Amino acid sequence: MNERAQPLLEVNNLCVSYGQVEAVRDVSLKVMQGEFVSIIGNNGSGKTSTLKAIAGVVKPSGGSIRIQGAEAQGLAAHRVVGMGVSLIPEGRQIFSDQTVDDNLMLGAYSRRRRDLDSFDDDFQKILQLFPVLAERRRQIAGSLSGGEQQMLALARGLLSRPKLLMIDEMSLGLAPRVLETLFPVLERLNREGLAILLVEQLATMALKVAHRGYVFENSRITISGSASELAGNKQVIEAYFGRRTN
């Protein structure tokens, strides 16, 4: 890949505040085409707020966000989806009163009419990726297990045909057995060209699958580097591998 290629996502000096509380301070990061980037850090370190600001769910109080060079800070969430960036939010946030099929159809909501022709193909591909959803298509989404709900959230996000998939706390509340099936899916999607920005508390897992990583601490980025550098970094090991939650 060209070193000077335009980043898919470029965030500079991003700040997010909730009233008096500063949740994100001067965060700068980028994701290149096809890259897999992980963000690790403790609860309340600003990871989720950063993703929410990029996705247009919260308005940043400062800084810039560019998606393929186009300014995206402060845009409404649906506009960001239209620019090819999709967020799989913390807690899945599936539409649990609608069926699995309805949720998947809504995943394609942002598509233009001409893209809808390819929808059936994508739909089949998604069901191959998550075969368990194929068995549950008419079921109300709220009746799915936690792991199935996470798969549905991923599938829903993928059906908007993103160039960049941002995933917030994928592992939260899921059994290790489920994660063993989900992480390989992410790796496969990434190999097929999808860029991924993963926020994850499970640092070992997150760094194993990623190319690069950022460490968040107290609302800012404190360490960044390649995944293998971070995995070997003494501070990172002490802070995140020593005491693993989940």
Place this chain on the structure above:
Amino acid sequence: MSSVVQYLLAGLGIGGIYALVALGFHIMWSSAKAVNFAHGDTLMLGAVLTIVFLDFGLPMSVAIALAIGVSVIFGVVLERVAIRPFAAQARSIGWMLTTIAIGIMLESYATISFGAFARPLPSPLAEKPVIILGAGVFPQELLIPLAAVAIVGLLYFFQRRTQLGRAMRAVAFNREAAGIVGINVTRIAMISFALASALGGLSGILVAPVIQASATMGLLLGIKGFAVAIIGGITSAPGVVIAGLLYGVIEKFVDGYISTAAREAVGFSIVILVLMIWPQGLFGRKEIVKV
């Protein structure tokens, strides 16, 4: 026997209107977590404008279409200027005042231009009563509850078979998640207000042949429709329609067996009682408010 049937059928007639008004509140609440308290005046707009357009010599179908069209524009403009700027934050309640204020202004304007008196809206279905089991009732009164049930059925399929309908349910369930999947939440709110206002205008046109049209006809219909929406459970479309029909029937029985004076007192007492026992309404779902 015949008086029981009489009260029942007449009750379903007026109850159908409460149901349709409540359905409008349900649609608005679902998309915007706010409602138009001038919604009763949308009924007045539909009824009064139809009469005005008929006075111009327009045919009935054109008059009705135009009146509903103006009702829709009223709802959309009101959402834009009186609700959206005042409902930006969860728990903000400025829209209550702004929509009530616009309702009062509209009523005053209608009183000045239309006149302070009531006029009937002619309908071929309200000329001669039909006799059912000894009870005399206008076909128009039978049409209203049927319309309410048909519309809630259509809404049900619309919300499950079309992308727009799914999007409306998604916004009702979780606005944030709806935005994340690419739904333009403010546009859905606009469409919902348009739909609710179309229903409002139509309800006014349906009821005017029975109760007559006037500048002030919307006030009590709006309040009762809102009460019905609350006791039925504003999150449930079938719930508010059932509650509306029930409320109309109860009203007519109180009317007939006690007195017209007791009607509102008994009716609203029931509303308060139901709310004490079921705070979410009879068929409602508890909503999670995010701050």
